[in-house]
Amino acid sequence: MTIELQQLTKQFGQLTAVDAIDLEVGDGEVLCLLGPSGCGKTTTLRMIAGLEWATGGEIKLAGRVVNHLAARERNVAMSFQFYALYPSLSVAENLAYPLYAEGLSGAQIKHKVAQVARVLQLDSILNRLPGQLAEGEKQRVAVGRSIIREPNCFLFDEPLSRLDVTLREEMRGEIKEVLQGLKRATVIVTHDQLEALTMADRIAVMRAGVIEQVASPHDIFQMPENLFVAGFIGTPGMNLVSATLTDFGQNNVGTFAVEGGQTLTIAVDPAVGRLERGARVTLGIRPRNLEIVHESVADGLSSVIDMIEPMGAETLAHLNDGMHDIRVVTDWRAPLEEGDHVHVRFLPGVTHVFDAHEQAVRS
Amino acid sequence: MAAVRSQEEGGFFAWMMAPERRGPMLVAPALIVLFVMNIFPLLWSFGLSFFNYRANRQDIPDFVGLRFYERVLTDPDVWERFQTTALIVGSSVLVQLILGFLLALMFANQFPLRRVLLMLVLAPMMLSFVSVGVFFKLYYEPTFGLLSQAVRVFTGSTYAILGSPTGAIIAIVIADAWMWAPFVMLLVLAGLVSVPKYLYEAAEIDRASWWRRFRTITFPYIRSLLLLAVLFRTIETFKLFDIVYIITEGGPGTATETIAVYTYRVAFQFFRTSQSSALAYIILFVVIVLTNLYLYAVKQREREVS
């Protein structure tokens, strides 16, 4: 069972919330829709569910166009951001709720509820009302209710956003395990990249109603296709430095004139050679791919430490030379002081180059 | 000297507005008016109910103790009026509930012109009892009345609904229920719109039937409001006076004489002031019990909502 979106569009009056997106989720695949709030990811999910109607394009579930079907006719399971547990029903009744439409016998329903309760460790709270549950338990019940039957696909709307940090980590693992057992097309909407990176088979990064990139978590992180994805994924965020390409020579070594007068010579993707000399580019490098050295180097920049944030095993140093803000993550033992003049070396092979249209220059 | 006095005045003002006296000072004026115009008269009539007193005579009242309570409580007429009242209150509140509930379901969704149409339905509640009484009396009138003329289309003869005891009671119930069903509708509507939309969405995803959705999601949200509506309308309908006074004047015979109309008669037509005071006290007791129940239900609902 697959989900296919073709040119899917949603307009609210003048506002285009989702702008002609194409997306495919394979059988058994977990896809995360990731993006900042208001990017249209929840609207997309709700259109797949049938809670919102598409103003253009097609939605196919298992190869069948379902645009005209109501949610109940699409046979999808969905877990809501606010859990949407029925407040007057016990946990067991909440879990059993989707089963009534399947025409199962009482014994079968009981059996299924018990089964799901075992998987999600809800046995001890089956008789409680949602109001008496802790956040994590509510979350489990919500997940349980969506996995209890066998739908075409699973949809999760911000499944972990209401949990605190520790619970979130725990549930992330649990949900991932459950999802692996389901083997259905699954879409998870989230604004939390860690959630997306850990749970998804593929990630679709959305911005302003448009999908910016669809790729595996690894590729999204290692090979962002454009400036937005590069800046959005990764904590702390990727360093982005505006520069001009001045020379490109052997071994794919490029020379860039960085704003503020410094020059940077580093190995980059061979495709950069196709750019004209003098082209405006943006260089991107992750804070963990920078190294603090003691003398000025050709493949690095000089700056001043503006602020130091200890993060436990690592230290995050903010460098600012008046032109660029550069973040470097180093070992916590590195002796750094605010106000120090330092030099940072760009480690080889990890610098991304983005052209004037914000697209990655990559072969 | 003047300076000292103004200091004293300042001192008095400061004394008055001291934090621990602020509450009493703020509520006192309202409570005083209420005491003079409501509580004191009630106490007075409580006193009167132990004396033999008639407002239209100059006799010096003599103390009779509980005689009037005894008389009122054992008077078959009084019991009959209570039964009439109970019958009218019961049927009217029931009809209000059903009508109000259906109207609320009709207005639960958003649709074009909803606000305007809602006003049409709310209009009866905003009329005065007197207007409703006057015009329903006209509608029930055998010669010119709309009801009679509508019936005549089918039966060929005029219909005097107010002519028979049952008909008169039905006529009163129709007028009162028509007027107050919008009240129940407002309450039920409040419950209906308080159901979070995502619950309905979840039920849609879970493919719940209409009836199951209503029973498990909608009804729990309106249950407490229905109880409030029943109690509030019971208290209010218990007072029913104006409509009866105008449409039937209690008739035919005493078929529609509610306890309020009866008390009015005893007090202002027969001038048995003490006896009416005793009656009034029995009514007071019933209303206090109902009001207590009502406030209990209000607290219950507040706990549910929060």
Added chain:
Amino acid sequence: MARIGSRPREIGKAGWGWTAFTSVVSLIYFFPVLWIILTAFKTRSDALAVPPKFFFTPTLQNFTNVFFRESITAQAAQATEFPLYFFNSIFIAGTSVFLALILGTLAAYGFSRYPLRGNDTYLFVILTTRMLPPIVVIIPIFLMFRLTGLAGSYWGIILLYTAFNIPFSVWLVKSFFDELNPEIEDAARMDGAGEKRVFFAMCLPQILAGLAATFVFGMILTWNEFIFALLLTGVETRTVPVAMARTMGGEIGVDYGLLAAIVTLFLIPIFVVTYILQNQLLRGVTFGTVKK
């Protein structure tokens, strides 16, 4: 291709089809009121025509009659007093609702911000006085007014209506105060505002809409009140509901057109107010005990 037109229904929304259905039901429900309005524009013979007339030549005679009627019969002579009754209704209701609003607002602030010992008991007693059938209170008040000579005077009925409106005002206004965030008041106190300033500059402006709603609902309730007015107003202070009920007394010649015109005149402000205050209506009719 996208199939626009056949789309799943959105939850909580209905279309023009539902509007059509609701219009029919609403109009049926509204019919008795509609008939009153129609009657207001009918001549005397049209008003009582058999069979009833749905189509007729409208006349404004009834409305002019409310204010300028020449006395032709004894019945009509009574009706010429309607301008006075209108004035009485507005003056008496307006004054007493205004007084009750002032006293009620002070008390509501006290009950809300400086709870007394037994706060709930006071509130309960206050509400009970409002829930009482007027007949219970009217007997002793009637005697009291007779003794003090207040019967038939403006002051008597205004005083009584003020008391009648206080419970309503207290409960309703308190429900508005209870909804305010007291942190704002504390913040003002921290910034050096005195108690008077906190009340007048911080609290009152925030509940202005609520006070307006309280005033309007109080007006409607008082304006429509019948039994107190019946027993405690005299010829000079008679209010519209009493005057209307009195015209019913005669066996013949009830001028329904005139009465309909009066009801219609009442309906206009009520429609405007209901439309504006629709969201406060529930709170208004339950004395602030049910907010939403």
